[in-house]
Each structure stands twice: as structure tokens, then as C-alpha cells.
Amino acid sequence: MTPIEVIRLYHGDIQTLFFDEPTPIHGYAIKHPRGVVLVDTGFGNVDGFPWAREYKIQTRAMDAVLAEQDLSLADVTHVLVTHLDHDHAGQNFLFKDATFVVQGAELDYARANARAIGEEPSWDFPQARFEPIAGDAEVLSGLTCLFTPGHTPGHQSILVHDDEARQVIVGDASYTVEFYEDPSSLGEDHPGFAMQVRDPGGHEIWQQSIEKIKNAHPTEVHFCHDTRILAPGRS
Numbered sequence: 001m002t003p004i005e006v007i008r009l010y011h012g013d014i015q016t017l018f019f020d021e022p023t024p025i026h027g028y029a030i031k032h033p034r035g036v037v038l039v040d041t042g043f044g045n046v047d048g049f050p051w052a053r054e055y056k057i058q059t060r061a062m063d064a065v066l067a068e069q070d071l072s073l074a075d076v077t078h079v080l081v082t083h084l085d086h087d088h089a090g091q092n093f094l095f096k097d098a099t100f101v102v103q104g105a106e107l108d109y110a111r112a113n114a115r116a117i118g119e120e121p122s123w124d125f126p127q128a129r130f131e132p133i134a135g136d137a138e139v140l141s142g143l144t145c146l147f148t149p150g151h152t153p154g155h156q157s158i159l160v161h162d163d164e165a166r167q168v169i170v171g172d173a174s175y176t177v178e179f180y181e182d183p184s185s186l187g188e189d190h191p192g193f194a195m196q197v198r199d200p201g202g203h204e205i206w207q208q209s210i211e212k213i214k215n216a217h218p219t220e221v222h223f224c225h226d227t228r229i230l231a232p233g234r235s
């Protein structure tokens with residue numbers, strides 16, 4: 001099997017109480033024999049997003065993001081959705097013909113939240129082709145969704161495995177290398193705790209998910225808000 005190429009994309013920046021300096025928003029494009037598979041679509045339109053100014057959000061249009069990699073919107077056949085937060089699923093509406101693979105638990109959670117605040121989210125457009133899954137699933141050969149709740153109740157991380165490597169895109173299962181390496185460094189009194197861990201299952205569920213990712217024995221670990229790439233076992 002030819003190696004599966006994972007390309008990091010730069011979707012813009014976000015700055016919050018926790019991220020006290022501009023922090024990148026990364027998605028990924030995976031060149032798979034079946035087509036181009038995206039992991040997350042970046043922030044969409046910030047108009048109407050209540051914290052747009054406070055979070056100093058800079059967004060980039062997906063057609064321009066993909067063009068940097070000589071790719072186009074039409075090339076994308078699948079989107080593997082880590083979770084349905086605005087900075088990860090905000091430009092879903094541009095991919096009308098793609099299949100969106102998402103945990104059913106995440107879809108339920110995010111739709112309930114949107115209803116509660118009267119929002120019409122850009123990720124949930126009419127005719128969106130969602131393919132809800134429950135738990136771990138190899139959705140295309142060499143691409144496995146790992147159910148990793150903790151950040152949100154239906155969060156998933158993406159394991160890209162071939163003969164050469166086992167790369168994991170953690171999504172927001174961990175914002176940073178430090179939280180990933182030592183989840184106990186994020187105590188409940190940490191200023192980032194409430195943002196990092198939103199699942200009612202709390203710290204325990206979140207920590208179990210990080211353990212689960214480590215137990216998948218990745219050779220490379222990619223993050224969505226940290227540009228560093230971990231290569232466990234290599235120094």
C-alpha cells in the first residue's frame with residue numbers, strides 16, 4: 001500500500017482567555033486512494049458568533065487554504081469531523097457533495113446546543129450528508145476514527161495507518177503537547193480546564209481518551225491548536 005499523505009492546513013487564528021496569544025487553527029487534508037479526505041473545515045463566518053471580537057478570530061476561506069496545496073473544494077470526497085465546534089466545522093457548508101463522518105453522539109450534542117441558543121449552525125446545512133458512527137470505525141482503508149470523548153461528548157480523533165506510519169490527528173482531545181504528555185497537568189483549577197474538558201464525564205473521561213490515543217501507538221501525533229508534531233519513541 002502506498003503511504004497515505006497527511007498535509008497540515010492553516011485555517012486561521014484564535015485567541016481566548018486560555019490561549020493568551022494568537023493560536024493557530026489547523027485542519028488536515030489526507031491524500032487517500034479514494035480521494036481527498038479533510039479533517040475539519042475551519043472557522044466559518046464570524047458574523048453572529050458571540051465571542052468573535054473577544055476571541056480575536058482570524059478566519060481563512062477553505063478554497064484559498066486548499067489552493068495552497070493545489071487542491072480544490074471539489075476534490076474533497078469525505079470530511080472526518082473531529083467535533084462540531086465553530087473552529088472545526090464552520091465551513092462544512094462549502095462541501096455539499098462530501099460525506100461527513102461524525103460521531104452520532106456529537107451530532108446530537110451539537111444540535112441540542114444549537115437549538116438551546118437558537119442558532120442555525122453552518123455545519124448543519126440542508127442536505128448535508130452526515131454519516132453518523134458510534135465508537136471506533138475504520139471508515140476508509142487506513143483511516144480509523146477513534147472515539148475520544150472528553151473535550152465534547154462525541155469527539156473523535158483520526159488514526160492514519162499504513163505500512164510506514166501510524167499518525168494520529170488528535171483534534172481537540174488535547175489542545176497542547178503538554179496536556180497530551182501529562183493530562184494531570186490540567187487540574188480542575190487550571191484556567192484552560194473548562195474549555196478543554198466540556199464533556200459531563202469530566203477529567204476522568206478526558207484522560208481515558210488521551211490514554212486511548214497513546215495505546216494506539218502513534219508514530220506521529222498532530223494537533224489542531226499546536227503546531228508541534230510529537231514523534232513518540234523518536235528523539
Ligand SMILES: [Zn+2]
Binds near residue numbers: 087225
Ligand atoms: Zn478547537
